[in-house]
Amino acid sequence: MTFAQRPLHAAPIVATLVLALAGCSSLEPDKIDYRSSGRGVSLEVPPDLTQLPGQSRYSVPATVTASGYQAGQAATAGATKTTVPNTIADVHYMRAGDERWLQVDRPPEKVWPLVRDFWLDNGFLIAVDNPTTGVLETDWAENRAKIPQDIIRNTLGKVFDSLYSTGERDKFRVRVERDAKGGTDIYITHRGMEEVYNSARRDSTVWQPRARDPGLEDEFLRRLMVALGVSQEQSKAALASASAAAAAAGPQARVVNQNGAPAIALSDDFDRAWRRVGLTLDRTGFTVVDRDRAKGIYYVRYVDPTIEKKEPGFFSKLFGGASAQLPAIQYQIGVQSQGNASLVTVQGSQGATVPESDVQRIIKVLADDLK
Known part of the structure; x- marks a missing residue:
């Protein structure tokens, strides 16, 4: 809930200021700042590590000659021209319809630690860190930049800063996958929650899912490009160029009957269908x-969201509280090539048959996101 919504019985002076100065706030919607949410990790250098050998660049050499200086400058210029293009040319922003991802000409083993450090540097805690499956997921965090920087907050400073809240939380899932050429594809998907009143009296709130924000996904892909060696200007130009070239309407997905069971027909070749299904699984809670990839199978666990909402204390679990484990059923999501098209199917663990009602529910969830 926002600052104005939060009860302030213990702070009457603050409440008075709120009433007196309401309407003076200004919001910067394009600014992103999760570092100030209090959820991040401190990366300060310990005092005993401040004097590193690299600091010797300020020491004066014993002897310097004009010819030696010019030779050194020429060598530096030559090294710069050789190294910099190689550093930035191996990171590419890709977009096809509503799909966005980075293509990096480095193996996943070298990219993974850089991706992990990127999220820590941006103020997130890591909830899932599994390089074996190539999945990294942040904990829930608040974008503190959405809080109005008004007279009240500037006057009170950090004394009452904990009373402010946006009423929104975000988490991001990153999937790092080796491509056919030995490089790396990086996908980022966003999930959001929002705090809403659950009664007409507006005296209590609950957390509920909110819509995915493609803008946040794009911004963090751009920032990751910078962390991997691309300049700010080049990253912005890459996004603008790809957005302008993206197709106005993405490929269609339709539910069909395959051997008596529902399936999804995609007008994509296998490579794109595999990528799209993977992003959909990330977005929809699988x-x-x-x-x-060789067999075209994603091995997934899935918990029915209706069960999650009925579980006592579920939302407290999302934000750090303990909770009992929910039953999760394992499935195989198959992606089969059919020439220039593809077919998406659902099977149980070990290829077992799944009850028709479960298949219909899963197919509907996937098809709604793939459309």
């Missing part, structure tokens, strides 16, 4: 425990 947990990918393994995948076999």
Whole structure:
């Protein structure tokens, strides 16, 4: 809930200021700042590590000659021209319809630690860190930049800063996957929650899912490009160029009957269908425990969201509280090539048959996101 919504019985002076100065706030919607949410990790250098050998660049050499200086400058310029293009040319922003991802010409083993450090540097805690499956997921965090920087907050400073809240939380799932050429594809998907009143008296609130924000996904892909060696200007130009070239309407997905069971027909070749299904699984609450691209199978766990909402204390679990484990059923989501098109199917663990009602529910969830 926002600052004005939060009860302030213990702070009458603050409440008075709120009433007196309401309407003076200004919001910067394009600013993103999760570092000030109090959820991040301190990366300060310990005092005993401040004097590193690299600091010797300020020391004066014993002897310097004009010819030696010019030779050194020429060598530096040559090294710069050789190194910099190679550093930035191996990171590419890709977009096809509503799909966005980074393509990096480095193996996943070298990219993974850089991706992990990127999220820590941006103020997030890591909830899932599994390089084996290539899945990294942040904890829930608040974008503190959405809080109005008004007279009240500037006057009170950090004394009452904990009373302010946006009423929104975000988490991000990153999937790092080796491509056919030995490089790396990086996908980022967003999930959001919002705090809303659950009674007409407006005296209590609950947390509920809110819509995915593609803008946040794009911004963090751009920032990750910078962390991987691309300049700010080049990253912005890459996004603008790709957005302008993206197709106005993405490929269609339709539910069909395959051997008596519902399936999804995609007008995509296998490569794009595999990528799109993977992003959809990330967005819709599935947990990918393994995948076999050669066989076209995602091995997933899925918990019915209706069960999650009925579980006592579920939302407290989302934000750090303890909770009992919910039953999760394992499925195989198959992606089969059919020439220039593809078919998406659902099977149980070990290829077992799944009850028709479960297949219909899962197919509907996937098809709604793929459309």
